[in-house]
Amino acid sequence: MQEHRMASAPDAEQELARRLTEDAASRKNFLRMVGGVAGVGALAGFVAACGGEQTTTTPPPPADTAVSTEEEPEPEEISKGDIEILNYALTLEFLEAKFYADVIESGEITDKALAKTAKLFGDEEQEHVEVLIDTIKSAGGKPAKDPKGNFEEVIAGGPEMILTAAAVVENLGAAAYLGQATRIKSPEVLAAALSIHSVEARHAAALNTAAGFGFANGEPLQGSIPDGPFAVGMDMAAVLEAVAPYLPKKS
Amino acid sequence: MSESRLMVPALADVQVEGLTRSAFLVRSTLAAGAVYGMGAITPFVGSAFGQKGDEGDIEILNFALTLEFLESEFYKRAIRDVKDLSGDVLDAAEQLLEDEDAHVTALETTIKDLGGKAVKAPAFNFGDSFKSAKDFLKTAVIFEDTGVSAYNGAAPSIKSKDVLGAAGSIVQVEGRHAALMRSFDGEQATVGAFDMALDQDAVLEAVQPFIKE
Numbered sequence: 154m155q156e157h158r159m160a161s162a163p164d165a166e167q168e169l170a171r172r173l174t175e176d177a178a179s180r181k182n183f184l185r186m187v188g189g190v191a192g193v194g195a196l197a198g199f200v201a202a203c204g205g206e207q208t209t210t211t212p213p214p215p216a217d218t219a220v221s222t223e224e225e226p227e228p229e230e231i232s233k234g235d236i237e238i239l240n241y242a243l244t245l246e247f248l249e250a251k252f253y254a255d256v257i258e259s260g261e262i263t264d265k266a267l268a269k270t271a272k273l274f275g276d277e278e279q280e281h282v283e284v285l286i287d288t289i290k291s292a293g294g295k296p297a298k299d300p301k302g303n304f305e306e307v308i309a310g311g312p313e314m315i316l317t318a319a320a321v322v323e324n325l326g327a328a329a330y331l332g333q334a335t336r337i338k339s340p341e342v343l344a345a346a347l348s349i350h351s352v353e354a355r356h357a358a359a360l361n362t363a364a365g366f367g368f369a370n371g372e373p374l375q376g377s378i379p380d381g382p383f384a385v386g387m388d389m390a391a392v393l394e395a396v397a398p399y400l401p402k403k404s
Numbered sequence: 405m406s407e408s409r410l411m412v413p414a415l416a417d418v419q420v421e422g423l424t425r426s427a428f429l430v431r432s433t434l435a436a437g438a439v440y441g442m443g444a445i446t447p448f449v450g451s452a453f454g455q456k457g458d459e460g461d462i463e464i465l466n467f468a469l470t471l472e473f474l475e476s477e478f479y480k481r482a483i484r485d486v487k488d489l490s491g492d493v494l495d496a497a498e499q500l501l502e503d504e505d506a507h508v509t510a511l512e513t514t515i516k517d518l519g520g521k522a523v524k525a526p527a528f529n530f531g532d533s534f535k536s537a538k539d540f541l542k543t544a545v546i547f548e549d550t551g552v553s554a555y556n557g558a559a560p561s562i563k564s565k566d567v568l569g570a571a572g573s574i575v576q577v578e579g580r581h582a583a584l585m586r587s588f589d590g591e592q593a594t595v596g597a598f599d600m601a602l603d604q605d606a607v608l609e610a611v612q613p614f615i616k617e
Binding site: 270273274276277280281284327331334335340341343344347348349350351352353354355356357358359362378380381382383384385386 | 499502503504506507510552555556559560561565566568569570572573574575576577578579580581582583584586587592593594596597598599600601
């Protein structure tokens with residue numbers, strides 16, 4: 154038995170690698186999965202279906218916070234608070250997407266590998282923008298407008314300043330999502346936010362490395378993993394203050 | 405069959421899979437959220453609650469603990485056994501070992517604080533992963549990517565805000581680890597614009613070959 158498992162390890166690796174690389178993420182791939190089978194729909198079904206069970210296994214919630222535990226074919230409403238968080242995330246994604254677009258357009262990044270990474274990350278931020286807009290709309294909310302970030306000063310500073318700013322912005326993005334995770338009420342919105350959060354973390358780590366914050370000459374790695382084993386979130390006020398320099402000057 | 409409010413095609417793959425036993429707990433979390441308010445993000449669940457933790461949460465924490473054991477043991481053995489492990493990759497392996505060990509300790513402490521019993525580390529078998537630095541990186545990428553998807557898959561079922569905060573804090577670090585290992589392996593940092601959520605069965609299936617009976 155054990156030997157069989159040993160022998161099967163590479164297959165399992167391949168299978169997982171395939172799942173992780175092929176099943177995940179590309180927008181086209183997602184779009185092909187349109188239809189009644191959407192997992193979030195199934196989740197809502199579960200949650201609703203389990204309503205009756207809840208009354209027998211857990212005490213009923215306090216009256217003023219309670220959602221009725223019977224006769225509830227309707228899914229949970231996405232709360233105003235969740236829509237607000239989604240719009241906050243959207244604002245940050247707009248800024249990130251604009252940042253990469255402006256940087257690429259400037260032609261300041263001449264290193265080929267880095268330019269490729271900037272294009273990839275920029276495309277991914279754009280996908281986040283589109284998905285957040287769709288999510289907000291389908292939850293009955295009104296998507297925030299693009300704040301039209303202004304990155305002229307950063308870009309004028311040349312490649313080094315651009316890389317540093319990219320790392321800063323991505324680390325902020327990761328911290329911003331983490332800061333909201335426990336505030337999100339809908340499990341569906343939470344799942345969506347988390348699926349973006351870890352991508353922002355990947356971006357941040359890659360850019361920290363590229364910006365020279367870690368790995369070179371046996372330096373400690375706090376650049377790529379700046380908070381140590383436990384990442385620290387930031388609240389909205391702190392994040393908005395940090396991105397303020399990139400917002401267009403009010404005239 | 406009721407439909408979700410969120411019919412966003414692009415997120416179809418970010419589904420919250422495997423919400424069976426714990427599904428109804430999510431529901432009470434919605435109500436509980438209003439009671440507990442928004443706790444600060446803290447990696448450790450204080451014993452301040454003074455009450456027994458939710459069984460589903462403890463189960464999720466134990467599941468995460470098993471994955472952290474796997475990662476920790478993997479880096480420990482890699483540092484010992486991979487002959488051509490050197491330079492930045494060796495530094496990274498040592499750093500990641502430290503991080504995974506910290507996750508192990510935090511999870512064990514949290515489980516105990518919640519009144520649960522932390523699982524023991526199973527025996528692992530990493531096959532040919534240590535034949536070379538290249539082989540090591542390939543398996544490392546799989547473990548880190550799987551770790552990200554495992555936490556992302558479990559998080560929406562977590563009842564306690566503090567446990568959720570801890571899971572979020574750890575998953576971000578797993579994401580950073582994944583990016584680093586992928587870059588050493590010559591790959592881009594991301595798998596796509598959205599990290600997939602995997603349920604426990606899918607994760608177990610992925611790591612089962614590395615666990616001895």
